[in-house]
Amino acid sequence: MGNNNKMVFVMVDGIADTSIPQYERKTTLQIANTPTMDAMSSSGVNGAMDPVEPGFACGSDTAHLSILGYDPRKYYRGRGAFESMGAGLDMQPGDIAFKSNFATIDKSSGIVISRRADRNFEHLGPTLCDYLTGIKLPSFPNYRVDVKYATEHRCGVRVRGPNLTDSITGTDPLKDNLPLLKATPLDINSHDSILTSKIVNELSDEIQKALENHPINIERRGKGLPVANVVLLRGCGVCVEAPTFKQKYGMNAFMIAPTCIIAGLGMSVKIDVIESEGGTGDYHTNLQSKADTLLKNILHVENDKYQFGFLHIKAVDDAGHDKNAPLKIEFLEKIDKMLHFIISQLAIAQNEKKGNFTICLTGDHSTPVLTGDHSYEPVPFTICKVIEADKIINKKNDNNNNNNNNNNNNCFSDNVKVFNEIESTSGVLGRFPGSQAMNIICQYMNN
Numbered sequence: 116m117g118n119n120n121k122m123v124f125v126m127v128d129g130i131a132d133t134s135i136p137q138y139e140r141k142t143t144l145q146i147a148n149t150p151t152m153d154a155m156s157s158s159g160v161n162g163a164m165d166p167v168e169p170g171f172a173c174g175s176d177t178a179h180l181s182i183l184g185y186d187p188r189k190y191y192r193g194r195g196a197f198e199s200m201g202a203g204l205d206m207q208p209g210d211i212a213f214k215s216n217f218a219t220i221d222k223s224s225g226i227v228i229s230r231r232a233d234r235n236f237e238h239l240g241p242t243l244c245d246y247l248t249g250i251k252l253p254s255f256p257n258y259r260v261d262v263k264y265a266t267e268h269r270c271g272v273r274v275r276g277p278n279l280t281d282s283i284t285g286t287d288p289l290k291d292n293l294p295l296l297k298a299t300p301l302d303i304n305s306h307d308s309i310l311t312s313k314i315v316n317e318l319s320d321e322i323q324k325a326l327e328n329h330p331i332n333i334e335r336r337g338k339g340l341p342v343a344n345v346v347l348l349r350g351c352g353v354c355v356e357a358p359t360f361k362q363k364y365g366m367n368a369f370m371i372a373p374t375c376i377i378a379g380l381g382m383s384v385k386i387d388v389i390e391s392e393g394g395t396g397d398y399h400t401n402l403q404s405k406a407d408t409l410l411k412n413i414l415h416v417e418n419d420k421y422q423f424g425f426l427h428i429k430a431v432d433d434a435g436h437d438k439n440a441p442l443k444i445e446f447l448e449k450i451d452k453m454l455h456f457i458i459s460q461l462a463i464a465q466n467e468k469k470g471n472f473t474i475c476l477t478g479d480h481s482t483p484v485l486t487g488d489h490s491y492e493p494v495p496f497t498i499c500k501v502i503e504a505d506k507i508i509n510k511k512n513d514n515n516n517n518n519n520n521n522n523n524n525n526c527f528s529d530n531v532k533v534f535n536e537i538e539s540t541s542g543v544l545g546r547f548p549g550s551q552a553m554n555i556i557c558q559y560m561n562n
Contacts, residue, residue, distance in 0.1 A: 118199035121413055122366070122560045123474045123501075124425045124456065125190045126182075127450060128175060128374075129432025130478030131494040131536050133485060135440060143440055143484065144495070144535040147447040151455040152497070152534035154507040155476055159499025160559065161531040164552060166480050172491040175432075178479035179380050181549035183366075185357055189217040193281050193352025199271030200382050201375030202263035209312065211281055212273040214376060215262075217243065217343040220323070225294050230287070231268045232343035234397070239331055240264040243343060250325060252317050260318060262346075265375035266396045268483065272348060274314065280307040285349035286319050295319070337390025359385040364557060368423035369412050371405055377427050386425065396429040398442075402453040410460050412493060414469055420551075435482025443484060455508060462505035472501040474535070475559040477552070493546060495539035498559050499528070527562060 134140040166178035167187060176194040177187040199212035206212060217232040233239075247262040258276035262510040265271055276401065282301040288294060298315040300308035323345050324539070326332060360368045369389050370381040374396035378388045391408035393401030405426060413424040428450060434443035454476070461472040478494040529543035540546065544555065 119419070119470050120422070120560050121470045121472050122423045122556060123409065123461070123472065123551045124423070124556070125450075125454065125474065125476045126179070126425065126427045126448075127432070127476070127478045127506070128193035128427065128429045128432050129435045129480060129482030129489070131480070131481035131492055132435065132443070133483040133484060133490070133492060135180075138440070138486070141538055143443045144447060147451070149447060149451040149534060151451045151458065151508060152531060153505075154370075154504045155454070155458075155474065156497045156538070156542075157444075157532045158503035158507050158528060158535040160527060160529050160544055161495070161497045161539045161542025163493035163536070163540045163542075163546045164477055164496040164549055165493045165546065166478075166549040168375050168548055169493070169546075170543075171328065171490050172293065172489045173480055174489065175479050176376055176380060178549060179377060180320065181383070182477075182479065182552045183360070184553040185384065186550065190355050190357045192355050194353035194376055195271070196349035197325075197351070197383065198265060198269070198353045198381035199263065199273045199379065200354070201372070201377065201379030201388075202265045204261055204263045204271050204273045204355060204505045206273070207224060207275070208354070209277070209279060210273055211273050211279045211351055211353055212271060213348040213352075215270050216287065216347040216349075217268045217270065218345050218347050219343065220295055220342040220345040222327070227288050227291065227293060227345065227347070229291055229341055230289075230347060232341050234267050236268045236343070237264075237266070239343070240268070240270060240417075241328065243331060244270050246329065247322060247325060249316070250321055250545060252314065252321060254317055255314050255507050258314060264374065266421075268343075269375070270346070271375060272318075272346065274318065276314075278307045278310055279314070280305065280311050281353045282308040283312045283315060283351055285347070285351060286315070287347035287349035287457065289349075295347075297462045298351075299346070302472050309352075315351070319346070319348060324471045344448050354383060357384055361385065364423070364553065366422040368425060369422060370425040370427070371408055372427040373400065374429050375429065381425070387421075398430050400428070400430055402428070402449055403456075406453050406457050409457065413472075414464055414551045415459075431478075435484050436487050438484045438487045440484045458501050458504050458508065461501045465502050473556075474499060474501050474504065475556055481536075492536065493540075495534055495536050496544065496552070497531075497534055497539070497542075498556060503528075527559075
């Protein structure tokens with residue numbers, strides 16, 4: 116890689132949206148006041164990125180794999196392994212794991228009333244996970260079950276024992292007010308697939324028995340709160356061996372990713388996962404702490420420890436899922452202020468000869484507030500030199516000038532002036548798949 120060139124990659128989960136009637140057919144990004152994002156677009160190059168491929172509504176896991184240069188068709192074997200690794204459960208060859216939800220089920224009908232027992236579950240989740248760890252399976256005494264709290268209503272569940280496979284379906288109906296599913300073998304001729312589905316179904320039953328009259332649920336029932344009396348098991352996965360990030364790109368990388376699934380994905384390719392105090396994967400996240408942690412590590416000068424820093428932000432995606440347009444706009448504007456701080460600090464560091472910094476901003480998928488789910492539209496992508504973005508930001512702040520004048524003659528840029536889903540399509544990068552993102556990043560940062 117180029118001498119002292121460093122990269123900051125900011126991934127805003129669910130960043131993109133579709134036109135919203137109440138906002139005169141504009142998107143949340145178009146409505147939000149994001150001068151820093153606009154300065155990035157104005158000083159760099161832009162495009163519209165299909166995280167995996169056109170027309171594919173991807174999950175965050177497959178999107179991140181693709182964007183980091185790992186073909187999901189080859190390296191994706193269920194999100195359960197990533198979730199569990201990110202939560203702190205190691206994965207050995209032969210283990211299976213699930214991305215799981217604490218949920219509420221009507222015992223009499225078997226209907227899952229709510230797939231989320233409670234979003235504000237951080238004080239109760241760890242206790243229930245500890246309680247379920249080591250739960251016994253009467254018909255399968257040779258199998259070990261471990262449960263680790265992730266975030267909100269989520270947890271990772273790992274099963275260890277002989278002849279397990281990820282070739283099964285899960286128990287999560289994926290929507291509220293539908294029956295709890297039974298795990299079924301994806302290969303009806305496979306002994307391991309049949310065996311694993313039986314083990315998982317018994318695990319599901321035993322977890323329900325254990326949770327039904329747990330003191331936490333007795334108390335919640337008495338207060339009229341939804342009980343967490345079932346764990347939905349989905350995304351059965353195994354850990355797949357892949358080239359490390361350092362092997363692929365020649366850079367030492369770190370990641371700030373409070374959601375376990377993204378952290379686990381990073382761990383699987385040997386990206387260091389760094390914690391930021393108060394940097395959660397929900398609406399309570401401390402964006403300043405994330406920015407401070409990013410700067411502390413990317414500016415680490417001892418042995419030039421890191422050349423690549425990845426910052427993941429989740430709250431925007433949650434607002435999309437909750438169909439809350441004002442909240443999505445609010446968080447986009449908060450992120451914009453965070454980006455202003457990051458760029459200003461990196462520009463100071465560059466002027467002090469502490470590195471040559473490039474910054475990239477994009478998302479892993481669209482989460483439109485009208486549907487509350489992931490969709491298949493491309494996401495805006497911009498990459499720029501920090502020092503050039505900082506010039507535009509300072510020009511706007513100090514001289515109150517319009518940022519439509521692009522004077523960064525020494526840096527490759529295009530004519531896009533605003534960061535959003537519409538304007539990005541006219542950028543020099545055009546429309547491209549996520550698999551090309553790291554190639555773009557590596558070339559631009561060393562240009």
